[in-house]
Amino acid sequence: MKKSQKKEILIEVKNVGLTYETNTKPIKAIENISFQMGKGEFLCLLGPSGCGKSTLLKIIAGYLKPTIGSCLMQGQPIQGPDWNRGVVFQSPTLYPWMSVRKNVEFGPKMKGFSKDKIEKLSQYFLEQVELSGYADKATFELSGGMKQRVALARALANQPKIILMDEPFGALDAFTRVNMQALIRKIWKENHSTMFMITHDIDEALSLGTRVMVMSKSPGKIEKEFHLDFTYTAMKNKYGSVEMGEEYRKVKEEILEFIKGY
Incomplete structure (x- = not known):
């Protein structure tokens, strides 16, 4: 495992909890979550269904305010959504008429x-997601994987300081998903991006994340954390795949055992 290196702190989550008010009784989604995220990290968040992963992402994005605790970006409280935090969801939220x-x-x-800068940004990021030949197509003409690439390019074109992704490849077929994983890894490396991704796929988290956090069942807490370098080995492989050696299997089994407990 890779040792954690000191980096510029981009996101800081301090003792965060969130309780949803319902018609019957309050539901505590997450509680007592604290962590920092450094610039340039690729952090993947795993956990059982319903543990509050998406709730945590929405707090970082600024869509939700925590019931308790605070969430900071570069030392400043996150008050709501802004351009510094790009968000990519499982279902691409594109404008179909464009x-x-x-x-x-x-x-x-x-x-x-x-106008010149807009055109340059558009061209650059469409090339990065390998869609420059489809620039003038309507989005409804595209496959699911291509739509997700457009969503990613759109988020990147805003030049955010962090990209937040909520199960971005969950609806894709296995082949497209592997290709998208290789693409997002390449973009992360080339742009020196900072990425926070929710996934249910342990292999996906291990093959992409420089850091993986595992949440408990609801109310979700961060129970385990791993600093990893498998994504760097994948970069050296012409197929973009991770060598699943002894260390990889050991980490995966530890995560599986923990999640099975829920």
Whole structure:
């Protein structure tokens, strides 16, 4: 396992808990969660269904406010959604009446960038997600995997400081999913990005994350944490696959045993 290195702190979660009010009784989704996330990390979050993973992501994104505790970005309280935190969901939230290019250009246009800069950003990120040949296509003409690539390019074009992904490949077939994993790893490396991804797939988390956190059942808490370097070995493999050696199997079995307990 890779040892943690001191990096610029981008996200800080301090003793965060969130309780949903319902018509019957309050439901505690997460409690007492604390961690820091450094610039350049690829953090993957695992846990049993219903443990509050998406709730935690929405707090970091600024969509939800914690009932207790605080969430900071670069030392400042997160008050709501903003351009510094790009979000990619499992179902691509694209504008179907716009072309692929117009979807990617939408954020930079709303930020008031010059026409030249908007075009350069759009071209660059469409090339990164390997869709430059589809720029003028309508999004409804695309496959699921291609739509997710558009969603990723659109998030990246806003030049956020962190990308938050909630099961981004969960609805894709196995072949497309592997290709998307290789693509997101390449983009993370080339752009020196910071990424936070929720997944139910242990192999996906181990093959992408420089750090993996595992949550308990609801109310979710961070119970286990691993600092890993499997993603770096995958970069050296022409197929982008991880060598599943003894260390890999040991970590995977430890996570499986923990999750099975729930």
